[in-house]
Amino acid sequence: EAGVVQSPRYKIIEKKQPVAFWCNPISGHNTLYWYRQNLGQGPELLIRYENEEAVDDSQLPKDRFSAERLKGVDSTLKIQPAELGDSAVYLCASSRNSPLHFGNGTRLTVT
């Protein structure tokens, strides 16, 4: 089966600019996750979707971060405006009553 696909792989932006990440989960996986991994740390959950509904967004910084999962398939994560501290790897994962399958992530560098 095709894995979780994320784009872009790398993104470099200046602070205060907007940025968006895209994720296509494994076909049939109804649960989708966005995680953020800072250097030297484990991934931390930002938001979890069950189909198109965000069921856990308690750790999403809502003043600058937003996410959507239209039609319960693909998802986008947006940051506006970006700050230096947002530099990290943003990982998308999906599952269906199974351990999470992760994409290869988007490495964001904010200068």
Add this chain to the structure above:
Amino acid sequence: DQQVKQNSPSLSVQEGRISILNCDYTNSMFDYFLWYKKYPAEGPTFLISISSIKDKNEDGRFTVFLNKSAKHLSLHIVPSQPGDSAVYFCAEVKAGGTSYGKLTFGQGTILTVHP
């Protein structure tokens, strides 16, 4: 407060020997622990899990041990191979949620297996 801790940032072993990766946790209310492996520039991939009702789970060269009284789990890789060189994360799935729902990860341990 870190609920899942991997206190060893790195581990180096010789090919063919045993690798032991450790993880400590503070929350006793969990359903599963999972181990993920991560190669550079790739996402984490699931390796093995253990439920709260067991103290051991084995899959080929990989065995995970759970010591609930000590709030400690470990991953044993025997024999270790150079291809096992990666970052290993333990992760906790909290009790009462959807299976495999919110994972809380440790900081990771870099394993290097020398030929």
